[in-house]
Amino acid sequence: MEWQITDRQFTIRIRTPRELHFWIKTIAMVTCCDFILRIQHYFWPIIPNEVADVVLNLYYIFFILGIYITINYFKKPRKVIINFDSGTFRYFYFLASRKYYFAEVECIRIATDMSKALTKLKGNMYHRVYLKLRKQSFLFLGEFDDDQQLNLFINELRNVFDVHVDKLHKVGRKLSKEVRLGRYTIEKEISRGGMGKVFLARDDFMQKAVAIKVLPANLALKYDHANNFARETRILQKLRHPNIIQIYDVGREKGKKTDIYFYAMECIHGKPLSFFIKEKAITIEQSVRYAIQLSLALDYIHSHKVVHRDIKPENILIRNEGSCVLIDFGIARDISIRYKKIYKRVFRHQPEISHHVGTLPYMSPEQISAHHDIDYRTDIYSLGITLYEMLVFKRAFTGNSATILRAIPTSTPTPPSKENPRVPQSLDTIVMKAIAKNKNKRYQSGALLANDLHNWLHDIVVEKQQLNLWQSLSQKFLHFFQG
Known part of the structure; x- marks a missing residue:
């Protein structure tokens, strides 16, 4: 769609798909009739030649007229002259290129199609823009799948016509002002990932904003995705911590082919940690404080036999008041004894609970x-890798996937103080211990990591490394003789 607005003239290529579809259907119908007449006339010559000639002539007329209409439709922009005083405009009608028609605009209508957004993971919300005229007629202007282009176009239209904007939502053939999932009214899409989409919604019962994670219908048909979604909801339902996203409700909505599964969670007003790292808008002290909160959150979920497996800046939200929240438990795993037995016996070959899940630069060896x-x-x-990135504003491992895959088990990142001189060397000790290749040499719990970070924050010296038995006895022996 091409459009341009000046002071007194609004130039736009107005699309009228109903008229175009009518002519395409007419040509198709006449073509079928012509084909049937030719077959019957060849095999069963009972139709007079005069009738066949008339049908052929009509076919040629409609065919040429359809070509003419199609060319005009795609190549000829029409001008709309605006009358700001009366609130009307005149435009070229579709078939009468030299004739002007007057119309009064009542409102601008945006019909948002939510069908693909709710049923397909990669489907977008399409916005169709109409001008509502007198006598309840609508003039279709175009279709957008980008919110910025839509808002720009709508603002220009409002400046020209000075009318209100009527927003409607569409799911399937139903057109309404609201799209609902249970007691929740969907407003817009926030984000999407491999396990579903997240929408901003309004809880009509509690009268507050919530975030809705939806498993699209095309994924709900697959057992693996439905099982992962159910596992995620079960894990979140048993976790209650100030630094972990809180789940409110779980629901299921009837669909045409399959049900749409969703759950409602708290709406976090803030930005992801990756935004602050990219903008370098985070201090060393803030990084340590966030790491303490996350360490305590990890200690809590580990006490409930849950492993997140996808800790990264994109899955950490920073509230406007300054605290952080861990989100996205889509690939989290329950390592309780009962589940571990089932895993070893039945599910060890299934990809959703295999080793190779997570985000590669943040995966452990x-x-x-x-x-x-x-x-x-x-x-x-x-x-630890996330804390490293907060301190130096770049990832510990860079390069393509193959390079990172080789580097994680073998290469040790440069200490943060070497990458960023403002990072104290005493903090290197904590970070490098957290990202040790051997998991037995790392911090054995989130509480121990949080304790060392807390001590560093309050200027308490942290030992560079844990002494083994021989080193400990040597120190005691030396102190005994010195004392």
Whole structure:
């Protein structure tokens, strides 16, 4: 669609799909009739030649007229002259290129089609823009799948016509002002990932904003995705912590082919940690404070036999008041004894609970290697890599996927103080211990990591490394003779 607005003239290529579809259907119908007449006339010559000639002439007339209409439709922009005083405009009608028609605009209508957004993971919300005229007629202007282009176009239209905007939503053939999932009214899409989409919604019962995570219908048909979604909801329902996203409700909505599964969670007013890292808008002290909060959150979920397996800046939200929240438990795993037995016996070959899940630059060495069991210490490693990135504003491992895959088990990142001189060397000790290749040499719990970070924050010296038995006895022996 091409459009341009000046002071007194509004030039636009107005699309009228109903008229175009009518002529296409007419040509198709006449073509079918012509084909049937030719077949019957050849095999069963009972139709007079005069009738066949008339049908052929009509076919040629409609065909030429259809070509003419199609060319005009695609190539000829029409001008709309605005009368600001009366609130009317005149425009070229579709078939009468030299004739002007007057119309009064009542409102601008935006019909948002939510069908693909709710049923397909990669489907977008399409916005169709109409001008509502007198006598309840609508003039179709175009279709947008980009919110910025839509808002720009709508603002220009409002400046020209000075009318209100009527927003409607569409699911399937139903057109309404609201799209609902249970007691929740969908407003807009916030984000999407491999396990579903997240929408901003309004809880009509509690009268507050919530975030709705939806498993699109095309994924609900697959057992693996439906099972992962159910596991995620079960994990979130048993977690209650100020630094973990809180789930409110779980629901299911009837669909045409399959049901739409969703759950409602708290709406976080803030931005992801990745935004602050990209903008370099985070201090060393803030980084340590966020790492303490996340360490305590990890210690809590590990006490409930849950491993997150996807700790990264994109899955950490910073509230406007300053606290952080851990989100997206889509690939989290329950490592309770009962589940572990089932995993070893039945599900060890299923991809959704295999080692190779997560985000590659933040995966631990044991996540990459299939020869080591994954436990809670993989989250400690990922948090250490995230803290490293907060301190130096770049990832610990860079390059393509193959390079990172080789580097994680073998290469040790440069200490943060070497990358950023403002990072104290005493903080290197904590970070490098958290990202140790051997999981037995890392912090064995989130509480221990939080304790060392807290001590560093309050100027308490942290030992560079844990002494072994021989070093400990040597120190005691030396102190005994010196004392």
